[in-house]
Amino acid sequence: MEFSRPASTEEAAAIKAADPGATILAGGTDLMVEVNFGHASPDHVIGLRRVDDLADYQDTRIGAGVTWARLEECSHRALAQAARTVGSPQIRAAGTIGGNIGTASPAGDGLPWLAAAEAEIEVYSTTRGTRLVSWDQFFTGVKQNALADDEVITAAVLPENVPSVQEFAKIGQRSAMVISTVSACVMRDDEGSIRVALGAVAPTPIRVRQAEALVSGQSNPSEALLEEFARTVSAEVKPITDHRSTEAYRRHASGVLARRLLERCLAQ
Amino acid sequence: MTTAPTIERVTSGIGTSPVRPDGVLKLRGRFAYASDMHIDGMLWGATLRSPFAHAKIIRLDIGPALAMAGVHAVLTQEDVPGKLNFGQAVQDQPVLADGETQFWGEPIAIVAADDLKTAQRAVAAIDIEYEELEPLVDSELADTLDSVTCRPRIRRGDPDASGEIVVEGYYEVGQQDQAPLGNEAGVAIPDGEGGVDLHATTQWVHEDHAQIYPCLGLAPEQVRCHPVGMGGAFGAREDMSMHIHLCMLALATGRPVKMMFDRAEGFVGHVHRHPAKMWFRHEANRDGKLVKVEAKIILDGGPYRATSDVVTWNAAYFSVGPYVCDNVFVDAVAARTNNPPAGAMRGFGCVQSAFAFETQMDRLAAELQLDPLQLRRLNALEAGQPNSTTGQIIVGSLPTTRVLDELASMPLPPEATSDDPRHFPGGTGLTTTGADIKRGVGYGVTIKNLAFSEGFDDYADVRVVLNDTGVEVHTAAIEVGQGLVTVLQQIARSVLGIEQVNVVSNDTSRIGSAGSTSASRQTQMTGGGAYHAATALREEILERLGGDDLTNEGVWSEGSLVATLPEVVAAGPWEHEIRFRHPETFPPDENGQGDMHAGFAVAAHRAVVDVDQELGLVRVVQIDTVQDVGRVLNPDAAVGQIEGGTMQGVGLAVLEELVLDRGRIVNSNFTDYLLPTFLDAPHIEVRFVEEPDHWGPFGAKGIGEPPTISATPAVVGAIRDATGRALTRVPVLPQDIALG
Numbered sequence A: 001m002e003f004s005r006p007a008s009t010e011e012a013a014a015i016k017a018a019d020p021g022a023t024i025l026a027g028g029t030d031l032m033v034e035v036n037f038g039h040a041s042p043d044h045v046i047g048l049r050r051v052d053d054l055a056d057y058q059d060t061r062i063g064a065g066v067t068w069a070r071l072e073e074c075s076h077r078a079l080a081q082a083a084r085t086v087g088s089p090q091i092r093a094a095g096t097i098g099g100n101i102g103t104a105s106p107a108g109d110g111l112p113w114l115a116a117a118e119a120e121i122e123v124y125s126t127t128r129g130t131r132l133v134s135w136d137q138f139f140t141g142v143k144q145n146a147l148a149d150d151e152v153i154t155a156a157v158l159p160e161n162v163p164s165v166q167e168f169a170k171i172g173q174r175s176a177m178v179i180s181t182v183s184a185c186v187m188r189d190d191e192g193s194i195r196v197a198l199g200a201v202a203p204t205p206i207r208v209r210q211a212e213a214l215v216s217g218q219s220n221p222s223e224a225l226l227e228e229f230a231r232t233v234s235a236e237v238k239p240i241t242d243h244r245s246t247e248a249y250r251r252h253a254s255g256v257l258a259r260r261l262l263e264r265c266l267a268q
Numbered sequence B: 001m002t003t004a005p006t007i008e009r010v011t012s013g014i015g016t017s018p019v020r021p022d023g024v025l026k027l028r029g030r031f032a033y034a035s036d037m038h039i040d041g042m043l044w045g046a047t048l049r050s051p052f053a054h055a056k057i058i059r060l061d062i063g064p065a066l067a068m069a070g071v072h073a074v075l076t077q078e079d080v081p082g083k084l085n086f087g088q089a090v091q092d093q094p095v096l097a098d099g100e101t102q103f104w105g106e107p108i109a110i111v112a113a114d115d116l117k118t119a120q121r122a123v124a125a126i127d128i129e130y131e132e133l134e135p136l137v138d139s140e141l142a143d144t145l146d147s148v149t150c151r152p153r154i155r156r157g158d159p160d161a162s163g164e165i166v167v168e169g170y171y172e173v174g175q176q177d178q179a180p181l182g183n184e185a186g187v188a189i190p191d192g193e194g195g196v197d198l199h200a201t202t203q204w205v206h207e208d209h210a211q212i213y214p215c216l217g218l219a220p221e222q223v224r225c226h227p228v229g230m231g232g233a234f235g236a237r238e239d240m241s242m243h244i245h246l247c248m249l250a251l252a253t254g255r256p257v258k259m260m261f262d263r264a265e266g267f268v269g270h271v272h273r274h275p276a277k278m279w280f281r282h283e284a285n286r287d288g289k290l291v292k293v294e295a296k297i298i299l300d301g302g303p304y305r306a307t308s309d310v311v312t313w314n315a316a317y318f319s320v321g322p323y324v325c326d327n328v329f330v331d332a333v334a335a336r337t338n339n340p341p342a343g344a345m346r347g348f349g350c351v352q353s354a355f356a357f358e359t360q361m362d363r364l365a366a367e368l369q370l371d372p373l374q375l376r377r378l379n380a381l382e383a384g385q386p387n388s389t390t391g392q393i394i395v396g397s398l399p400t401t402r403v404l405d406e407l408a409s410m411p412l413p414p415e416a417t418s419d420d421p422r423h424f425p426g427g428t429g430l431t432t433t434g435a436d437i438k439r440g441v442g443y444g445v446t447i448k449n450l451a452f453s454e455g456f457d458d459y460a461d462v463r464v465v466l467n468d469t470g471v472e473v474h475t476a477a478i479e480v481g482q483g484l485v486t487v488l489q490q491i492a493r494s495v496l497g498i499e500q501v502n503v504v505s506n507d508t509s510r511i512g513s514a515g516s517t518s519a520s521r522q523t524q525m526t527g528g529g530a531y532h533a534a535t536a537l538r539e540e541i542l543e544r545l546g547g548d549d550l551t552n553e554g555v556w557s558e559g560s561l562v563a564t565l566p567e568v569v570a571a572g573p574w575e576h577e578i579r580f581r582h583p584e585t586f587p588p589d590e591n592g593q594g595d596m597h598a599g600f601a602v603a604a605h606r607a608v609v610d611v612d613q614e615l616g617l618v619r620v621v622q623i624d625t626v627q628d629v630g631r632v633l634n635p636d637a638a639v640g641q642i643e644g645g646t647m648q649g650v651g652l653a654v655l656e657e658l659v660l661d662r663g664r665i666v667n668s669n670f671t672d673y674l675l676p677t678f679l680d681a682p683h684i685e686v687r688f689v690e691e692p693d694h695w696g697p698f699g700a701k702g703i704g705e706p707p708t709i710s711a712t713p714a715v716v717g718a719i720r721d722a723t724g725r726a727l728t729r730v731p732v733l734p735q736d737i738a739l740g
């Protein structure tokens, strides 16, 4: 197995362009699981640990190499909440948001926040330079994304006006170290528009636009409206039954969780 | 003739919690577990396993694997040198599948190669074709089809007896895994003379030995089984996994061979707890007294017998609990299916029954509008009374009422929890706030037999030696992490008055069997052996040297030292070996009646849970537990066993289950087989009731299993109390609570 340790994004992209089959390694907390299970056996690994510019955090541009441990401390409230739910301290010290985006698991806990914040994923290649892909174009299916073979994920780029009223929550079967059965992020902007994103209830993170429309602009929704909101969320998500949960529970819990987060946002 | 030690007592004897001899090594990561073993020149073994729960092998060609560079042996069923089958009581499991596979993951061929990767590639290179057959995965259907290995039957009292109140229910227990953190691993070393030394994870080297040598076609003395560093067992290693395979590969190649299961292979490589389907009917009078209990219990044993028959009998024997009832009718079934093989796991059949009978007791209490603990107290079974199921008069201690009263006296946790989200259901997921929470309280009580039952010749060989290194306690008993080595030291210290004690762990050629490290038995059995051997040695020493007391200083007579310890040692050799047996037990008669058990213990749990009913999330807030332990020999170890056992019961209550799809385990990893984490662990308060038993050392009882049994119904009872849901299946999942 070949191992490359580029010192810059440029160099990483050049190596990737020269060997499009090479596998990028950030924190390795997804990749090594794949290797250990025998699902991946890379013969060329590009380690990103030395690429300092990827680990740069700004409120409007979160480098792909920023770890969950760093994000736990960040100013985006719901992203920090999401970061806190990822794995264990060891996983949060190693795992990165870029890796979460790269894996594109429906249960990736960083993804609902990116969807609610309307982030763009910044990718870079030596031939095409920097490309910005909106989150809903980037995540294309279960563990599938729009990254090309010669590209490196460089950052999640955020609009200037990410609502500061934002809440995240995640349901797992135990209290820590657990894959989401449902995760949700709700944001409320200054005009009272509501954004609701959910994870683990569709092939990709999704926004539930009908439910959002129901409650946008409502600063004091009635109990009946809140119930309708929850029902609409439940109807809009597209969950499956698997060994972690059932479709019925995921639908139900999506509505409950979204409603609770909405109420938390409205109380702020 | 001799008196108890009076002059200088030992400081780390019974009743204290000395540092474990293996403790510091384990904390520092320096303890050598089985998986750490390495021998120069060793080969690595790997196993070809069936990808189907039931299949016919229509082509098997090992040629492509054998032809690979670095591959030294590829063996199949045709290469088994001796007996083709192994198993504990009945040898019905093929060493390697012969033409048909009966469970997902069944071993078909084994490979030895220069390194693990090559061995795994060779396994993949074996040319094999299967014809998938319909697996039998429904244990009720297996019962109907009479695909069963045994049908325990209990008939006691009047079948026409009836009570004023009837409570009837159907219950299920999912398949729990022992999930020991240390995976299965072993090394077999050929001795150059046709024999082999095996060092592999186990709970009972002599039982392994008895099953291995016939399969190898060797004489008993040609095979030696050695204890190894164990990272847990909980029953999973009472049946063998890689043992015969390793020996076959070592003998075939003439080289040491190592195998090590990864987590996924560990989940298929060992036996699991029996899943259960149970129907119970309780009849009681308005005063709360039980009149009749009827039950049908179906345990799913998978394709082979292993310990299924004994587990199923145990489920029947302990299907009423520590309660008096004169009319008991139980039909139990060990179903034979193509599900993963089931065998021993902590609680051994009682876990399944206790979930059902304790739920029934709660429902009865609700019908009678009685406090659940009060109903249990009303029916409490005590020493001297006949056990409800078997009619056996309870010998030894059984302070059921004291245990219940002690539990009732323990304070409940404060109502208001903190606002730290880690203390709410859902934890750091931030799903839940105080407003969403309902609190519930539940109880679980159980009785468990201690040591082996039913007329089995259950013994432990122990040799106690005094020499210039101090005292040595020789045994083949397996330390799995529970602290046996510490308690043996303590027992020898207290009896002999000498501080310096080493426990010497022997292979099968050096000492007789210690019996299994299971059935809560080693402290009583090997501890009992150490107690009696040390007592005899002390008496020999005092008699020969004319003293009345033995201490660290030496032998004393009437208050003055007559021989220093080095002088005592020089007057040796001092050695006493015994074969310790517990009181005799007997097989059941045709009605399941008789004196089948050597002793009993009672445990009781009270669980307090907070439930977010809308999302179905549970936080177990606190568990208070009281256990009948006879006598506490090591308080820290006793608390450790009870806390750990309780957590295994909490795991079964709300998390742990092997999820099966047509006999295939779909969550054979720690990502999806969810064990409780520290955040899921409640605060646990432990109290002991000490009423010395009739045969354990210093009156001690076994303590390992009872806490696992009664914790589960306590937690589920508490969730029921909070939510009003029926919850008749464990583990209780969020959807069971949220959606009903």
Ligand SMILES: Cc1cc2nc3c(=O)[nH]c(=O)nc-3n(C[C@H](O)[C@H](O)[C@H](O)COP(=O)(O)OP(=O)(O)OC[C@H]3O[C@@H](n4cnc5c(N)ncnc54)[C@H](O)[C@@H]3O)c2cc1C
Pocket: A023, A024, A025, A026, A027, A028, A029, A030, A031, A032, A033, A048, A064, A065, A085, A086, A087, A088, A091, A094, A095, A096, A097, A098, A099, A100, A101, A102, A103, A107, A108, A109, A110, A151, A152, A153, A154, A177, A178, A179, A180
């Ligand atoms: C025990 C455990 C618990 C976990 N718990 C959670 C959890 O609670 N929630 C959760 O969401 N996840 C969890 N995970 C998964 C994982 O930790 C996260 O998805 C994490 O964000 C992955 O980041 P990483 O840096 O480790 O990625 P890596 O494993 O290094 O990479 C993941 C994938 O992304 C690609 N990649 C990484 N960086 C780039 C880049 N800059 N450009 C292009 N491709 C890239 C890699 O090639 C690979 O395909 C857990 C994992 C483990 C082992």
